[in-house]
Amino acid sequence: MAGSTFGTIFKITTWGESHGKGLGVVIDGCPAGLALSEDDIQLFLNRRKPGQSKYTTPRQETDMVEILSGVFEGKTTGTPLSLVVKNKDQRSRDYGEIATCYRPGHADYTFDAKYGFRDYRGGGRSSGRETIGRVAAGAVAVKILNRLGIRLAAYTKSIGPVSIDSSRFDLEECSQNSVNMPDAVAAKKAQAYLDACMAEHNSSGGIVECIVTGMPAGIGDPVFEKLDANLAKAILSIGAVKGFEIGDGFAVAEATGKTNNDSFRRHENGKVKKSTNHAGGILGGISDGSDIILRAAIKPTPSIAAPQQTINQQGEEIEISIKGRHDPVIVPRAVVVIESMAALTILDALLVNMSAKMDSIAKFYHV
Amino acid sequence: MAGSTFGTIFKITTWGESHGKGLGVVIDGCPAGLALSEDDIQLFLNRRKPGQSKYTTPRQETDMVEILSGVFEGKTTGTPLSLVVKNKDQRSRDYGEIATCYRPGHADYTFDAKYGFRDYRGGGRSSGRETIGRVAAGAVAVKILNRLGIRLAAYTKSIGPVSIDSSRFDLEECSQNSVNMPDAVAAKKAQAYLDACMAEHNSSGGIVECIVTGMPAGIGDPVFEKLDANLAKAILSIGAVKGFEIGDGFAVAEATGKTNNDSFRRHENGKVKKSTNHAGGILGGISDGSDIILRAAIKPTPSIAAPQQTINQQGEEIEISIKGRHDPVIVPRAVVVIESMAALTILDALLVNMSAKMDSIAKFYHV
C-alpha cells in the first residue's frame, strides 16, 4: 500500500530509486509566506552528498535540487512544493549476480517476497539515496522551526567501539572531520577504526544523537500520536536504524524512581524548568519544554567486499563478494537524515497542536 | 488534535480516564466472520488487571469487558466493535496536593501546558489504565493472527539489574511468577530486588521482549510504513517506554558487517531461511519470514513514596511524597500491553499488504 507519505498537516511524499531518473519529494501543507529558495535546500542535500571523504561511496552525484512548484516571488504559496533531484550516475552497467542473488543484510529478498520482483539497480527504492527526499523536505521543516526559535543538532555519537567524550563536546568540530563527530580526539580514533575495517573488507555500525532546543511545552498528542512515538517511527523508518532511545533510553531499565524522576523547579523567567532531564524532554508523550534528546542505533553497512554465503532467486546456495566501493560506515551521512526526520516530526506536531484549546481557537478567529 | 486512533485498515480508537466512568475502545475495520466473545477479550484484560501480586497496585477493579456492538450470533459483522470496561473504584476522595502540584516523572505539567488544565484524578488519561482499550483490541488482533498461524510471546526480560538467562528460558514459567519472567531463578532474584526497592520507597525499571513467530515474508510498506517503524511507534506510544530495539538493536552500533549480516539459506521446505537473525525478522522495513524480535525499555514507576522536590501550579517550590500504594515496577503488567500493540501493528500491516501485487488483486476478484 501507500507507504511513502509522512505527516498529518505538514505532509511529505517521497519517490525515486537509486538508478532511476531521479528522486524527489512533494511537500504538502507547507504554510504560505515562508521565504524559500533552492539554496536553502541545497545546503542540507550537500550534507548527505556522496563522495565527500574516503568513508563514503565515490559515486559522483551533484544532487542539485530543483523546485518545480509551490514557490512564487520567493515565498511559499501554501500549495504543494515539488522538489526534484536528477540522478546523474545512472549509466547502464552489468549488475551481474546482484540482479539475481539476495545480498545478506539487504532488502533484495523482502522486496521480491512482497512485490514479486524488484528494481535491482543499486538497491532501487531500498537504497540510501531514497533519503534525498527526506533531507530536502527536512531542510524546509528546519527553516520553519528556526523561525519559531527551535534548533536541531545531530551528530555522530559513536562509531563501533569509539564514543565521543562529553568533556570534549564541541558541535563546531563536526564539520572539521569526516565522521561528523563533535569531538576531535574521538573522530581521529573512529577514523583509525574505519581504516582497519576497510582493510578487512568490513564495515562498522554506530550511534547518532540529536538534540532539539527551544521547544515549547505542550507538543505531542496522547495516546498514539505522542511526540516520542512519532519520533520513534520517523527514525526507525530510516534504513539501517535498529534502535531508538529518548532521554536516558535503555538505561532506565536499571534506574530507580529516585534517580530517574526529574524534579520540577521554577525558572527565573517564571517558566517551569526541570533540575535534570532523564526524560529527554517528553513526559506522557508531550514536550515539557526541556531539550529533546534522542538516539538512533545504526547497523554496519551490509555491502562488504568480503565473501559471504547466500542464495539466489532460484534458491541455490552461492557465495558472493560485493564489488565496487561502498561506505564502510553509514553513520556520518545518516546524521542529516536523522535531523531531517526529527524536524519533520516536530514541525507536524507543532502545527496540529494549534487547535488544542478552545480559547486559542476563538482568539485565532478573533471572537 | 485527534491522537487516540491507531491503524489504517484495522483501526482502533481508545477513550477513558483513570477515575472517569469507564474506558474502552472502538475497533473499526475488523474483518467479518470472526468468532468472538467477551471471554476472548477478558482473558487478555485479566493479564493486565491490578491487584494480582504485591508488586501491583491494590486498586480493586474487576475490569469486566462488555461488547456493545459489532458481533451478531457470535461472529463479527464487519461493523465497529465497541468494547467498554466500567470503572468501579471511582469513589470521591480528597486528591489534596495532587490536584495542584506537578508530580516528577508524570504528565501533570505537560497536560496543563497543552490543554490549560487537566483531570487530576489518578492521572486522568495519562494513567496506566488508559491501556485497557489497547489490550481489549489487542485480544481481537491476536485472535485473528493466531488464525493466520502467527503467534506472539512477550515477557519480562529484565527488572533493574536482574536479567533472564537464555539457558533457563521457559515461556511456561511466566505465569508461575509475579514478574512475568520466563526463568524461575531470575524471577526470584527480581522479586528480591523489588522487595528492596519497596523497602526504600523506591521503584524499578526493566525491559520487555516480544517474539513473533509464523510471520510470512513481505509484510511492511517502505518507506515510512515500514514494519519496524510502525512497531516502534506502537511501542513508544505506551506510557513509560523510553527505548525500542528490533533484532540486535543498539548492539549493532559495535558490530561489523561480517558479524551482523545474516546469510540466506535454503530451507528444507523450499522456503528461504536465514542462518542467523541479527535483523530481528525485518529487512528494509519488510518482514523476512524469520521471527520478529523486539524489546522495550520501561522506566521506573514515577510514583514513589519517598519525598521529592517539585513545584505546584502557582510555581511555588514544594516537597511531596506520593501517598497510597503504587506498582513498584510497571514491567510485568506492561508485557500484555506490548504484546497487544505489536499484534495490532502486525495485523494492520498484513491487511494493507493484500493489495501489493496486481496478480493477487486479479485473483481475489476472480479475473
Place this chain on the structure above:
Amino acid sequence: MAGSTFGTIFKITTWGESHGKGLGVVIDGCPAGLALSEDDIQLFLNRRKPGQSKYTTPRQETDMVEILSGVFEGKTTGTPLSLVVKNKDQRSRDYGEIATCYRPGHADYTFDAKYGFRDYRGGGRSSGRETIGRVAAGAVAVKILNRLGIRLAAYTKSIGPVSIDSSRFDLEECSQNSVNMPDAVAAKKAQAYLDACMAEHNSSGGIVECIVTGMPAGIGDPVFEKLDANLAKAILSIGAVKGFEIGDGFAVAEATGKTNNDSFRRHENGKVKKSTNHAGGILGGISDGSDIILRAAIKPTPSIAAPQQTINQQGEEIEISIKGRHDPVIVPRAVVVIESMAALTILDALLVNMSAKMDSIAKFYHV
C-alpha cells in the same frame, strides 16, 4: 475496512446497530476548555428522536445520552469524548422473512455481498439509528461553531411535489409543524401529501437545505480537501441521500457566465462581499465569507407496506410486504443529521486552517 471515522483534527468514530445494545460515538480532537454537558447533546438527539408525529416510526426510544469520558468539572479536557445511547426497544421478536430476504431499496443484499452475512435486526448498522452518533457529535461541533460566531440552519425544502415558498420563509415555523418546514402553508400541503402516501402504503422523498452564516473567508483546502468536496462526502455518507448541491447546484448547467458569476463589492465594514451568491459561499473550494448554502436530495423510505417483488438469500423470487409502521418520509428527521454533518465538516476545516500562514504560526507560538 475502517469506514466509521470522519474528520482529520476533530475526528469522530461512530458505532452501533439498530437492535444491538446501543449506539455511540467517540469524539477525538475536541479542543479543551469547552463547557459541555449531556443537556447540550440531548437537545440535538431529541430533534431526531422517533415517535414525535404520525410521520415517524412509533418505536419507543428515549435516546438519552451519557458522556463516559473527556469532560471534567464541566469542561472538555482535550481527551476523547465517549458518548453512548442505550437501545431500549430491543425486545426479541420474530424477524421472519426479513432475516432471509433482500428488501428492495435497502442494504440487505449489499451487506451480505460484502461481509458474507448481516445483522438483520432492524437493518443493523444500515439503519437510520446509525445517525445517533453523528447527531451527538454534531451537537458538540455546533456548540463550538456558535462560540466562533457561526450558525447553521437546516430545514425541509420540499416533500414530494410540495416546496416551500421563499416569500413565506420563516425559520421559527419549523418547530411548529411535524415536517420541519419553514413555511406553514407548505407544511400543511406536505402533510396532506404524506397522508395520501400512507393511505396507499407508499412513501415520499424530499429535499433538505442547510444555510451556514457567519463563515470567515479562507476555509477549505485545495485541491482534494475543498470545503464543498468534504461537505459533499459528509452529506452523501448519510443513508438515503442521492444528490448534493452547493449554491445554485444543478441549475448552473443551464446558466451562463454573465448570470452565474457573483460580483465582488466592498462591504461597509471594509470586508469583501458579493452582490449575489450563486456560488453558495465557496469559490475554488475555499469559503468566500458569504453564506454557505447546500441541499441534499433524500429518497423515499424504502420500507413500504405495499407488496413488492424481490428474492431471498437462496435466490428464490418472492413477494414481500414490510410489516410494522415505518416513517412514510425520512426528510424531517434527516434535517438535524444534515445540520450535524455540515457542522462537523466545517469545524474540522476551521481547525486545519489554523496553520495555513507562516505568520499566524509564528504569532501563535509568540515569536
Place this chain on the structure above:
Amino acid sequence: MAGSTFGTIFKITTWGESHGKGLGVVIDGCPAGLALSEDDIQLFLNRRKPGQSKYTTPRQETDMVEILSGVFEGKTTGTPLSLVVKNKDQRSRDYGEIATCYRPGHADYTFDAKYGFRDYRGGGRSSGRETIGRVAAGAVAVKILNRLGIRLAAYTKSIGPVSIDSSRFDLEECSQNSVNMPDAVAAKKAQAYLDACMAEHNSSGGIVECIVTGMPAGIGDPVFEKLDANLAKAILSIGAVKGFEIGDGFAVAEATGKTNNDSFRRHENGKVKKSTNHAGGILGGISDGSDIILRAAIKPTPSIAAPQQTINQQGEEIEISIKGRHDPVIVPRAVVVIESMAALTILDALLVNMSAKMDSIAKFYHV
C-alpha cells in the same frame, strides 16, 4: 493544510500551477506487476489537452508526460510512480490587473483570504491545469480497473439547455464531435448554442454523466467511506462542479417508494440482478453489482470577455473584462477528469475491500 492527497491504499498526491515549471502527481500504493508505459498515460492526457477545438483555450501545450520512478522493465514495482508534465507556455507576460483584482467566479479572493497572497499567473493552483495530475493518475487507475473487468464511460450529457436524447445514445459518437456528446444531433445543437454564447462574450454550463460497468457487488465501506460518499467528494473536488447525483439523484425527491425501489431478481448466471436501477448501483453505500451512474453539474466558465463589476485588493470597485480567449464551456474537457476521479475512487474502494472477510484473509495467506 495538506489537501493535495487523495485515497487510502491507492494514494495520489498532485502538485503544480498553471504557469509554473510543470505539474505532476505521485501515485503511491500502485500494485506491483502492472505493465505501464508513458503511452498509457498520454492517451488520457491527450483527451484533456487544450487547443483541440474552437471551444477550448488556444493555449499551446503538448502535455507530454514523463515517468520518473516506479516502473522497471516495463512494469510497476510497487514503489511510488512520479509522473511529470512540463509547462511549455510559461512565457513572461504582463498580468496587468489580473494580478491585483478579484475576478468574479474565480478563486483569486479566497486564495488571498486563506494564504495572504497568491500565484496570480493563470490562476496558479486553482487553474484547470491542476487536473493534469488527476488525469495522469486516472489513466493508471483505469488500466487496473480494466484488468479487473470494470469499465468507465463518461460523456457530456448537456450543455446549457441542450441535452442528449437517450434514443440516439451512441458512445462512439463522443469522439466525433468537439463537445464529447454521445448524440450527433444534440452535439450540433450544443455547438450552435456555444457559438451564440461566444458571440455574446458569454459562457455555458452543463452536465457530465459517468457510467461504470462490470462492478462487483460489495464495494464501499459504511458509514463514512461509502462508495457514493467518496465519489461525491472526488467529483466535487474538481473545480467548477456545483452538484453531484447518484442514480436518480434529485429526482428521488419527487419519487415514491413504490416507483423508486428497485426489485431484486435472479440473474440467469445465478447472480443477483435488479429489475431497475434507480439507485445507480449503490445501496447503503455499497455497490450492488449494477452499473454505477453518476452526474456532475458544471458551472459556466467564469472567465468571460464581457465587462464585469468587481473590486481589487485595495477594496476599490472596478470594472474588468478578461482578455485572451478562454474555453466558452468547461464541460467537454471535464469529461476525462470526472472519469479519472471516479476511477481513482472505485479502485481505492476495491483495494480496501480485500480485507472485509476473515475467510478471504485466511485464504489469501494460505491458511
